[in-house]
Amino acid sequence: xxxxxxxxxxxxxxxxxxxxxxxxxxxxxxxxxxxxxxxxxxxxxxxxxxxxxxxxxxxxxxxxxxxxxxxxxxxxxxxxxxxxxxxxxxxxxxxxxxxxxxxxxxxxxxxxxxxxxxxxxxxxxxxxxxxxxxxxxxxxxxxxxxxxxxxxxxxxxxxxxxxxxxxxxxxxxxxxxxxxxxxxxxxxxxxxxxxxxxxxxxxxxxxxxx
Numbered sequence: 594x595x596x597x598x599x600x601x602x603x604x605x606x607x608x609x610x611x612x613x614x615x616x617x618x619x620x621x622x623x624x625x626x627x628x629x630x631x632x633x634x635x636x637x638x639x640x641x642x643x644x645x646x647x648x649x650x651x652x653x654x655x656x657x658x659x660x661x662x663x664x665x666x667x668x669x670x671x672x673x674x675x676x677x678x679x680x681x682x683x684x685x686x687x688x689x690x691x692x693x694x695x696x697x698x699x700x701x702x703x704x705x706x707x708x709x710x711x712x713x714x715x716x717x718x719x720x721x722x723x724x725x726x727x728x729x730x731x732x733x734x735x736x737x738x739x740x741x742x743x744x745x746x747x748x749x750x751x752x753x754x755x756x757x758x759x760x761x762x763x764x765x766x767x768x769x770x771x772x773x774x775x776x777x778x779x780x781x782x783x784x785x786x787x788x789x790x791x792x793x794x795x796x797x798x799x800x801x802x803x
Contacts, residue, residue: 598801599689600775603696604730604763605749607740609780609787613730614690616791621688621798632692633670688798695720696727696766703762704748724773728794731767732780734760739783 602610614630621628671694698720702713734756737743745751749759767774775797778790 596686597689598686598798599691599725600798601691601694601696601725601727602730603693603727604732605697605737605759606747607737607743608730608732609785609790610728610730611692613787613791613794614692616787617794617798618690620791620795624799626688626802627685628688628690630690630692631670634693634697636670686802691725694727695724696763696770699766700759700763721770724770726775727773729767729774729777730780731764731777736781736783 602614604610611632618628618630671691699717702716702720734753737750737756738753743750749755767777776793
């Protein structure tokens with residue numbers, strides 16, 4: 594019987610979560626356990642074929658009709674990954690690592706000007722009814738700005754004030770949904786050895802196979 598173990602890695606870009614996911618995936622694959630990573634926002638962006646949108650951020654807040662469309666695309670991508678492996682006939686275990694998901698969606702719905710309070714409550718309930726185990730990466734704005742690939746071209750990085758507001762809102766979500774986070778990692782330096790973090794996450798995931 595196929596077993597699927599799914600995990601989410603949350604925070605914004607330039608928080609070191611993507612290279613950590615890569616390290617964790619390599620460690621799991623080395624044990625001959627099938628591992629796949631999914632970045633639903635990047636896939637959604639590619640499927641929409643809008644070159645000037647750097648991520649799902651702009652799409653989420655610029656067009657009223659895109660709010661619903663963005664949600665549908667992201668949900669379809671996630672469900673497709675989960676159902677594909679759930680329904681396959683291989684007698685193997687699978688690990689799916691999601692590079693952002695529910696918290697990112699909640700964060701951008703929070704600022705969306707086209708969602709009234711009643712609809713927002715409905716959507717929040719929908720996106721939080723089945724939260725997968727999540728690893729939380731915290732990176733303060735002053736560290737984020739020093740990343741080599743940092744850009745001011747997304748809505749929350751245009752000013753230092755916006756970056757601080759975004760940081761505070763993400764921390765509010767962490768405190769609100771703390772029970773859904775497997776572990777909390779603070780990235781408090783520009784250059785940091787990610788192997789200890791990857792090893793810790795790897796050991797936590799591996800417990801499911803014992």
